[in-house]
Amino acid sequence: MTIAVVDYGVGNLxxxxxxxxxxxxxxxxxxxxxxxxGFDGVVVPGVGSFGRCMRxxxxxxxxxxxxLEAGTxxxxxxxxxxxLFDRSEESPEEGLGWIxxxxxxxxxxxxxxxxxxxxxxxxxxxxxxEGISDEDFFYFVHSYHCVPEDRSVLAAxxxxxxxxxxxxxxxNLFAVQFHPxxxxxxxxxxxxxxxxxxxx
Numbered sequence: 632m633t634i635a636v637v638d639y640g641v642g643n644l645x646x647x648x649x650x651x652x653x654x655x656x657x658x659x660x661x662x663x664x665x666x667x668x669g670f671d672g673v674v675v676p677g678v679g680s681f682g683r684c685m686r687x688x689x690x691x692x693x694x695x696x697x698x699l700e701a702g703t704x705x706x707x708x709x710x711x712x713x714x715l716f717d718r719s720e721e722s723p724e725e726g727l728g729w730i731x732x733x734x735x736x737x738x739x740x741x742x743x744x745x746x747x748x749x750x751x752x753x754x755x756x757x758x759x760x761e762g763i764s765d766e767d768f769f770y771f772v773h774s775y776h777c778v779p780e781d782r783s784v785l786a787a788x789x790x791x792x793x794x795x796x797x798x799x800x801x802x803n804l805f806a807v808q809f810h811p812x813x814x815x816x817x818x819x820x821x822x823x824x825x826x827x828x829x830x831x
Contacts, residue, residue, distance in 0.1 A: 632656060632657045632671055632826065632829070632830070633657040633658075633669075633671055634651055634656045634657060634658050634670060634671060634673070634674060634829065635658075635667055635672070635673045635674065636648055636659065636660050636661065636674045636676065637667070637673065637674065637676070637688070637691055637695070638660040638661060638662045639662075639687045639690075639691055640687045641676075641678055641679050641683060641684050641687055641710070644676060646810075646812040646813060647674060647676050647708065647812045649812070650811070650812035650818070650819060650822055651812075651822060651826075653819065654819055654822055654826060656672075656822065657671075658674075664690055664691045664693065664694040665694070667694040667695065667698060668697075668698075670698075670703065671703075671704075672704040672705070672706065672825060672826065672828075673698050673703055673705045673706070674705075674706045674708065674711075674825075675695070675705065675706070675708070675711040675714075676711050677707070677708060677709050677711035677714060678710060679710060680710075680722055681710060681714060681721040681722045681724065681726070681734060681775065682719075682721065682723065682724040684710050684711075684713075684714050685714055685722070685724040685725070685727075686724060688714060692727065695727070699729065699803065699804060702803050703803065703829075704803045704804075704805065704825065704828050704829045705803065705804050705805065706807075707804075707805070707806035707807070708806070708807055708810065708811065709772070709773060709807075709808060709809070710773075712777060712799065712806035712807060712808050713726070713734045713775060713777055713808075715727050715729045715730045715777075715799075716728070716729075716730050716732045716733060716734050716777055716779070717730075717731060717732060717733060718733055718734070719733070719735075720733070720736050720775065721734065721774075729804060730777075730779055730781075730784055730799060730801070731779065731781060732777060732778050732781075733777075733778050734775045734776065734777050734778070735775060735776065735778055736774060736775050737774055737775065737776060737791070738792070738793065740792055741791055741792040741793070743774050744772060744773055744774040745771050745773055745774075745791050746771065746772045747770070748768040748769065748770055748771075748814075749768065749769065749790070749809075750765060750766060750767065750768055750769075750789065750790075751763065751765060751767060751769065751787040751788070751797050751798070752765055752787060752789065752790065752794075753765055753787050754785045754786055754787055754788060755783075755785070755800070757786035757787075757800035758800070758805075758825075758827075758828045759786070759798065759800060759805045759807070759821055759824045759825050759828070760786055760787060760798065760800075760821070760824070761824050762820055762824070763820060763821070768814070768817070769797070769807075769809035769810075769811070769814040769817065769818060770809055770810050770813045770818070771789065771791075771797075771808060771809045771810070772810065773808060776796060776808065777796045777799070777808065778796065779796060779799065783801075784799045784800065784801045785799060786798040786799055786800040786805075789809075795808065796808060805825060805828075807821065
């Protein structure tokens with residue numbers, strides 16, 4: 632079991648690496664696109680602005696696409712979820728476009744950024760949410776949120792004065808807006824679910 636963690640110069644790599652190591656997922660930090668082969672799964676973290684993440688990630692785009700099309704499970708976290716979409720109001724750079732939709736700023740009617748713990752509303756069965764209930768809390772830190780055109784990809788939402796996409800799932804592609812590596816036991820459960828799916 633080996634899980635690649637894409638190290639493209641952004642993201643909280645220390646926390647996610649340690650969380651994956653804790654659950655014995657065999658994490659490896661990957662800094663070069665040509666090394667992103669032969670892994671059981673791929674984690675794409677992300678912290679900071681959408682544009683900076685896309686600029687730094689662009690050289691991995693081809694390798695990530697090959698992994699996705701080969702059926703390798705991929706998990707995006709926080710901005711690593713947002714860059715899966717077409718575009719963001721935060722930056723002019725285009726996203727990967729793997730999920731149709733936009734990333735928009737949280738409205739002025741709520742405190743921005745959303746920073747803290749919140750529960751989920753499960754929308755469909757998804758492998759990464761096995762054993763997770765609506766009462767479980769997860770840690771969020773973000774100022775923008777994803778709005779998918781096709782709501783069938785929504786695995787879970789969270790209520791922050793409006794319905795926010797908290798997790799998406801489609802075939803071998805998964806992503807979460809919250810930080811599982813900072814969400815205690817239930818966050819580790821999300822990562823364990825992803826690890827188990829990579830073995831299928």
